[in-house]
Amino acid sequence: MTPITNNTREQQFEIESNGLKATLTYRFYKHDIALMHTFVPEQLSGMGIASMLAKEAFAYAKEIKRPVMVYCPFVAGFIKKHPEYQTQLDPEYHPAKR
Numbered sequence: 067m068t069p070i071t072n073n074t075r076e077q078q079f080e081i082e083s084n085g086l087k088a089t090l091t092y093r094f095y096k097h098d099i100a101l102m103h104t105f106v107p108e109q110l111s112g113m114g115i116a117s118m119l120a121k122e123a124f125a126y127a128k129e130i131k132r133p134v135m136v137y138c139p140f141v142a143g144f145i146k147k148h149p150e151y152q153t154q155l156d157p158e159y160h161p162a163k164r
Contacts, residue, residue: 067081067082067083068082070119070122072122072126076091077091077094078090078092079092079126081115081119083110083115084110086107086109087107088104088105088110088115088119089103089104089105089119090104090105090119090120090122090123090141091104091105092123094132095135097132098132098133098134098135098156099126099127099132099133100134100135100136100137101120101123101135101137101141102137103138104116104120104138104140104141116140116144117144120140120141123141124151127154128154133154133155133156134151134155134156136155
């Protein structure tokens with residue numbers, strides 16, 4: 067498995083394993099970073115890859131000092147299981163308010 071990279075051109079975090087690529091896409095909106103979609107090929111599911119991508123995305127958001135908007139259903143579930151990341155959410159766009 068390769069390390070997670072931030073492909074800033076495509077605006078996505080990427081990790082490759084066995085020739086397959088998993089991604090978490092993001093976009094910048096207003097003063098936030100919006101986490102849009104997580105994709106993990108079926109052959110890589112159950113390996114914790116989506117969670118690794120989410121952790122990397124939150125670390126990046128913290129590094130660039132941007133609040134997080136969550137549009138991705140996986141990330142919404144991830145923050146329910148890991149409430150320590152909720153402090154990084156933009157209160158205006160908190161998924162629990164939807």
